[in-house]
Amino acid sequence: MRTIQLTDRQKKIIDIVKREQPITSEAIAEKLSLTRATLRPDLAILTMSGILDARPKVGYFYSGKTALNFFSDQIKNIKVSDIKSVPVIVDEETTVYDAIVTLFLEDVGTIFVVSDGLLTGVVSRKDFIKSAIGGVEINKVPVGVIMTRMPNIVVVESHESILTAAEKIIEHEVDSLPVVEKCEDNGKMGYKVVGRISKTNITRVFVDLAHND
Amino acid sequence: MRTIQLTDRQKKIIDIVKREQPITSEAIAEKLSLTRATLRPDLAILTMSGILDARPKVGYFYSGKTALNFFSDQIKNIKVSDIKSVPVIVDEETTVYDAIVTLFLEDVGTIFVVSDGLLTGVVSRKDFIKSAIGGVEINKVPVGVIMTRMPNIVVVESHESILTAAEKIIEHEVDSLPVVEKCEDNGKMGYKVVGRISKTNITRVFVDLAHND
Structure with a gap:
């Protein structure tokens, strides 16, 4: 039972954000030894899906949501x-x-x-x-x-x-x-x-x- | 009632793919006057969410899914x-x-x-x-x-x-x-x-x- 299948890299990003929030994309990229450009699609998916919150000039936060909660959001409306x-x-x-x-x-x-x-x-x-x-x-x-x-x-x-x-x-x-x-x-x-x-x-x-x- | 809120650009991409499938990311980028790098997060979201199918060396296809169908996928399982x-x-x-x-x-x-x-x-x-x-x-x-x-x-x-x-x-x-x-x-x-x-x-x-x- 799931909605979006997250990749291993996306799961790692979530773990990092959970531990070190707020954290910038630069800092996440550094921890994963990747470029920001490489991370961009992953961060876009994680923020669009509501799993991460992005606050300008502060960094990323973990929202507490999992992919499955889309359904919950939907029916609450x-x-x-x-x-x-x-x-x-x-x-x-x-x-x-x-x-x-x-x-x-x-x-x-x-x-x-x-x-x-x-x-x-x-x-x-x-x-x-x-x-x-x-x-x-x-x-x-x-x-x-x-x-x-x-x-x-x-x-x-x-x-x-x-x-x-x-x-x-x-x-x-x-x-x-x-x-x-x-x-x-x-x-x-x-x-x-x-x-x-x-x-x-x-x-x-x-x-x-x-x-x- | 929806799961992921798609951006206008993502909706435009879906429209292009619906009309011209299969279509490569280069061709989509050209139609939107954007670089492939700019499009990458959008295409990642659209394929991960199952709205587009990506076939290597062929291009993108429209799967017929809308965001809401996540729920459908989930309960079909x-x-x-x-x-x-x-x-x-x-x-x-x-x-x-x-x-x-x-x-x-x-x-x-x-x-x-x-x-x-x-x-x-x-x-x-x-x-x-x-x-x-x-x-x-x-x-x-x-x-x-x-x-x-x-x-x-x-x-x-x-x-x-x-x-x-x-x-x-x-x-x-x-x-x-x-x-x-x-x-x-x-x-x-x-x-x-x-x-x-x-x-x-x-x-x-x-x-x-x-x-x-």
Whole structure:
């Protein structure tokens, strides 16, 4: 797993800079018994790739980056707002049965539940299976009874990076996250649901990045 | 979305090579009214990054790559076998109820169904919800009745890249794929299930790559 294959000479340059930063190109050339002209392509590659920082009249610094971190830089620039899907939302009073129908009509894995417009819970396919086989009267019981309730809900905001979203999904072992905006309603603080980020969105970004979209 | 920011001069070089390939560095230098020495760092960057191919005594070719494709190269080298999970498998005669219990015990989204050791179907959480609310006698009916049956199952093999797996997941709108090995059993061709690749695996790779693991 790597992006650019560095040459041995480039690796030596990185080692020198790590040890002696800041260091000028003259000094690096001297240590390697090479001319500055010979080193120029290597230093250009290392600075363009962000592995070294060049500061005029000071010298080269090691940035702490490795080649692989290109990917990291790239996805840190993609925001949740760039890829979020439309959320599927029901009211807390909706019956479990109606929520299941919504789940199938919208073909989503998770439904967000609100009360007075603010996020109060999340229901997943797993919750629905449990209810359906667990003797819950799905035609009568409201979804609010079976949902996972605030504050036990992991959320993400539009301005956060998709890497943060993916990390939350993996860490908390959930299929999707509500994308929320903090808001105040009659003095009550809460979250308005403005989107949805799921493993599907992340998988789609993965494929799109590979295809250079 | 990009990895390396190319300079204007590098973009000009790419344009020249696209138009006139194969072309020597002398010829490129002449077109830009620059010396070969001046161009050397740019050509080094463009060939190291794989955007140009250099063939000795012939000249430079355009590879068709853009900087972003580093990511593509990288993930093409990760195989399904590198990240696959253990598959959860039940026999076709298992009742729907027992299959649901297995789903919860193993905490997976999809169960693979076999008969005589060969893959015959796939059951997802959606299938289970449908059965549970659709009046199926889940304690009696075997999972074989409600599953999606071969040949309508999208599979992947261990040697394929995770990009291929992610593409299949997105294209066919499924949550996971059985990782299979072709095999022959008493003259009957079929698939043995050797693993599982889900959107969770892809999301985890996404996070790991960003953290440079």
